[in-house]
Amino acid sequence: MTTPTAINQTSPIESQRPENTSNSELNNAQTAKSEAIIEVNSLSFSIKNNAILKNLNFTVGSGEIYALLGGNGAGKSTTLKTLLGFNKPTQGSVKVAGKEVTQGLDFVRGKTAYLPESATLYPHLTARENVKYFLSLADINKTDEQINAAFNRVALQEGAWERHIQTYSKGMRQKTAIALAILREAPIFLLDEPTSGLDPVAIDEFNQLVRELALTGATILMVTHDVYGACQVANRIGLLRAGELVGEFDAPENGRIDTEQVHAAFAQRGA
Numbered sequence: 001m002t003t004p005t006a007i008n009q010t011s012p013i014e015s016q017r018p019e020n021t022s023n024s025e026l027n028n029a030q031t032a033k034s035e036a037i038i039e040v041n042s043l044s045f046s047i048k049n050n051a052i053l054k055n056l057n058f059t060v061g062s063g064e065i066y067a068l069l070g071g072n073g074a075g076k077s078t079t080l081k082t083l084l085g086f087n088k089p090t091q092g093s094v095k096v097a098g099k100e101v102t103q104g105l106d107f108v109r110g111k112t113a114y115l116p117e118s119a120t121l122y123p124h125l126t127a128r129e130n131v132k133y134f135l136s137l138a139d140i141n142k143t144d145e146q147i148n149a150a151f152n153r154v155a156l157q158e159g160a161w162e163r164h165i166q167t168y169s170k171g172m173r174q175k176t177a178i179a180l181a182i183l184r185e186a187p188i189f190l191l192d193e194p195t196s197g198l199d200p201v202a203i204d205e206f207n208q209l210v211r212e213l214a215l216t217g218a219t220i221l222m223v224t225h226d227v228y229g230a231c232q233v234a235n236r237i238g239l240l241r242a243g244e245l246v247g248e249f250d251a252p253e254n255g256r257i258d259t260e261q262v263h264a265a266f267a268q269r270g271a
């Protein structure tokens with residue numbers, strides 16, 4: 001059942017613990033959860049007196065997959081931009097790995113792998129060349145064997161490793177971007193609509209990869225308008241509407257968040 005409780009003076013929040021199918025990986029990921037790595041405290045952000053984000057509060061722990069779910073214009077990208085330091089909070093604070101983002105931009109970006117909706121890789125370079133180039137920018141040395149291991153870990157097929165990225169599908173580009181994040185040893189992942197445009201098999205593979213990252217202690221925040229996709233992979237969903245966090249849903253023990261309940265809340269509230 002959905003139980004409203006207060007998250008702040010203006011926004012009700014819901015938590016939901018339905019009976020559901022078992023999913024030991026998600027449960028393990030929850031077990032691995034420890035301290036808050038992403039902390040959004042009373043965050044408000046306005047542009048020219050237009051309130052875009054209104055008193056947001058949420059945390060994401062190590063080993064947790066948090067999906068910030070909302071419709072078009074809800075404020076998802078604005079929240080991500082604030083976490084990446086491109087927006088300065090009008091009020092409140094955003095901390096990543098214990099540091100206030102605005103006061104430790106290099107530190108925060110060094111710890112964070114940001115995957116935009118379309119992974120930014122050079123089309124005329126191969127996957128290996130892309131990875132080597134971006135690692136060199138970050139002054140990180142990895143052997144070919146380590147790069148091979150990362151490609152294998154994300155299940156990028158070996159026959160594609162030396163092919164130009166322009167021949168890749170979206171799913172393959174995302175795998176390459178995640179391989180790069182793994183090689184950078186970034187413990188925090190910010191994913192923007194990560195499964196949009198992927199076919200169902202690629203979505204399953206991507207979700208599996210995200211769960212595996214969480215199992216190794218990564219902190220994962222994804223923004224999406226895909227209710228089903230969020231329920232498939234997240235330990236917790238925050239429902240964002242018009243810049244306000246209006247509900248939060250936790251996965252039950254050994255289970256997944258119930259799609260119907262989240263969908264109903266999303267639709268009811270016009271999220």
Ligand SMILES: Nc1ncnc2c1ncn2[C@@H]1O[C@H](COP(=O)(O)OP(=O)(O)OP(=O)(O)O)[C@@H](O)[C@H]1O
Nearest residue numbers: 047050052070071072073074075076077078079225
């Ligand atoms: N630079 C800006 N100037 C004015 N308004 C802005 C600016 N950036 C964002 N907004 C407004 O803030 C609101 C939230 O935008 P945002 O891009 O964060 O939404 P979103 O949830 O990511 O939407 P979508 O799913 O459509 O990408 C929207 O109403 C948008 O018009």
